[in-house]
Amino acid sequence: MYPIYSKVSSEKNFFGNTDPVQLSEKYGSPLYVYNENILRKRCRDIKGLIDYPNFNVNYSPKANSNLELLKIVKNEGLRVDAMSPGEIFVALMAGFKPDEIFYICNNVSKEEFLYAIHAGVKISVDSVSQLELYGKLNPGGKVAFRLNPGVGAGHHDKVKTAGQKTKFGIEMSQIPDVKRVLENYNLQLTGINQHIGSLFMDGDAYLASSHNILSVATEFDDLEFVDLGGGFGIPYRKQENQPRLDLKDLGGKLSELIRSWVKGYGKEIEFKVEPGRYIVAESGILLGQVNAVKTNYGLKYIGTDLGFNVLVRPTMYDSHHDVEVYRKDDKPSMKQETVRIVGNICETGDIIAKDRNLPEIFENDIIGVIDSGAYGYSMSSNYNNRLRPAEVLIETSGDARLIRRRDSLEDLVRNFIM
Numbered sequence: 001m002y003p004i005y006s007k008v009s010s011e012k013n014f015f016g017n018t019d020p021v022q023l024s025e026k027y028g029s030p031l032y033v034y035n036e037n038i039l040r041k042r043c044r045d046i047k048g049l050i051d052y053p054n055f056n057v058n059y060s061p062k063a064n065s066n067l068e069l070l071k072i073v074k075n076e077g078l079r080v081d082a083m084s085p086g087e088i089f090v091a092l093m094a095g096f097k098p099d100e101i102f103y104i105c106n107n108v109s110k111e112e113f114l115y116a117i118h119a120g121v122k123i124s125v126d127s128v129s130q131l132e133l134y135g136k137l138n139p140g141g142k143v144a145f146r147l148n149p150g151v152g153a154g155h156h157d158k159v160k161t162a163g164q165k166t167k168f169g170i171e172m173s174q175i176p177d178v179k180r181v182l183e184n185y186n187l188q189l190t191g192i193n194q195h196i197g198s199l200f201m202d203g204d205a206y207l208a209s210s211h212n213i214l215s216v217a218t219e220f221d222d223l224e225f226v227d228l229g230g231g232f233g234i235p236y237r238k239q240e241n242q243p244r245l246d247l248k249d250l251g252g253k254l255s256e257l258i259r260s261w262v263k264g265y266g267k268e269i270e271f272k273v274e275p276g277r278y279i280v281a282e283s284g285i286l287l288g289q290v291n292a293v294k295t296n297y298g299l300k301y302i303g304t305d306l307g308f309n310v311l312v313r314p315t316m317y318d319s320h321h322d323v324e325v326y327r328k329d330d331k332p333s334m335k336q337e338t339v340r341i342v343g344n345i346c347e348t349g350d351i352i353a354k355d356r357n358l359p360e361i362f363e364n365d366i367i368g369v370i371d372s373g374a375y376g377y378s379m380s381s382n383y384n385n386r387l388r389p390a391e392v393l394i395e396t397s398g399d400a401r402l403i404r405r406r407d408s409l410e411d412l413v414r415n416f417i418m
C-alpha cells in the first residue's frame with residue numbers, strides 16, 4: 001500500500017500490522033475499522049475526568065453498540081446507558097449487570113417500560129406524563145428523571161438536547177408536578193440526569209448546566225446519584241490541528257463544584273457522566289473505494305461506495321470528517337486539487353466530503369474517513385437496499401479481527417413474508 005495522504009492514521013499507527021488496502025481486499029469495501037488501543041485510551045481519559053471517589057462513567061452505546069466494543073468498554077470499568085430495549089438487550093449480552101445499565105428513555109410505551117422494569121435496570125423518565133405512566137406500572141418503585149436545565153450545547157440544532165427549543169427533559173418550573181406524582185405513586189426518586197447536547201468543545205455550557213442540575217438536586221433528600229450527561233466533543237479537524245477539548249480544565253471545575261455541593265448535601269452520592277462520541281469516535285476509520293472520477297460542470301467528483309447509508313453525519317448534520325487517501329500502486333499524484341467526495345446513493349445530498357483540497361485521486365484508491373467510530377455504523381441503514389458494511393477491530397497486538405459481518409442480500413429480505 002502507498003499512503004498518499006495519511007498523517008492522522010500514520011501518527012497513531014491506526015492500522016497496526018495491516019493497512020487499508022489489505023483490509024479492504026480481505027473484508028470488502030466499505031469497511032469500518034476500529035482501533036482497540038485508542039478506544040481503551042479514551043475510556044481511561046474520561047474515567048479520570050472528575051476527582052471524586054463516587055464517580056462513574058456510563059458509556060452511551062447509541063454512538064456505537066458493537067458487542068465487541070461494548071465488551072472492551074466494560075473491561076475498562078465503564079457502565080452503560082441505554083435508550084431503547086434493544087440497547088438494554090445488547091448491553092446485557094455484553095455482560096453489563098442490570099444495575100450497571102441506566103435506561104434514559106424518551107416517549108416510550110407501557111411495553112417498553114415493562115421490559116426495562118423486568119430487566120431490573122435503573123430508569124429515568126423524560127416528562128411528567130411518563131412519570132405518571134411509570135408510577136402506574138411500578139408503584140412504590142425507584143425512578144430518576146431527566147431535567148432540562150434550560151441550557152443547551154452542541155454542534156448543530158438537531159443535537160442540542162436541552163434549552164428552550166427541544167423536546168427533552170422536564171423543565172425546572174415543573175418540579176412541583178414531579179413531586180406530586182412521586183408522592184401519588186409512592187415513588188422513590190433516586191437520581192436526576194441531564195444531557196444538554198452533543199459535541200461541545202468548551203465546557204462553559206456543561207458547567208452552567210451542572211450548576212443548574214445541582215440546584216434542583218438540592219430539593220430532593222434521598223438521591224443516590226446525579227448524572228451530568230454526555231456531549232464531550234472531539235476535534236474532527238485534526239488535519240488543521242484543531243485543539244482538543246480541555247478535559248483537565250473542565251474536570252477540575254466539575255470536581256470542585258461537586259465536592260462543595262456534596263458538603264452541603266451531607267451525603268457522598270454518586271456522580272456520573274454519559275459520553276458516547278468521546279469514547280468511540282476517534283477509534284474508528286471508515287474505508288471506502290473510489291469507483292469513478294469525473295468532472296461535472298467544472299467540479300471534480302470522486303465517486304465512492306461511501307453512500308450516506310454507511311455514514312449519514314455529513315448529510316444529516318453537515319458534519320466535517322477529515323479524509324485520507326491510500327493507493328494500491330505507486331502511481332504518484334502530480335497535483336493538489338479541490339474535489340467533492342460523494343457516495344453511490346441516488347440523492348444529490350449524498351456527499352461525504354465537500355470541496356476538499358487533496359492530492360489527485362484515481363479510480364481504485366481507498367478513502368479513509370477519519371473519526372467515524374461514533375454515530376457511524378449505529379446510524380447506518382439499508383437505504384437503496386445497500387448492504388451495511390463489516391466491522392473489523394485492530395486489537396492491541398496490531399492484528400485485525402472481524403467483529404461484525406457485512407450484510408448479505410438475504411439479510412435484506414429476511415423479514416419479508418414469502
Ligand SMILES: Cc1ncc(COP(=O)(O)O)c(C=O)c1O
Nearest residue numbers: 060195198199230231275276277
Ligand atoms: C441522553 C443522552 N446521553 C448521552 C448521549 C451521548 O452523547 P455524546 O455521544 O455526544 O457524548 C446522548 C446523545 O445524544 C443522549 O441523548
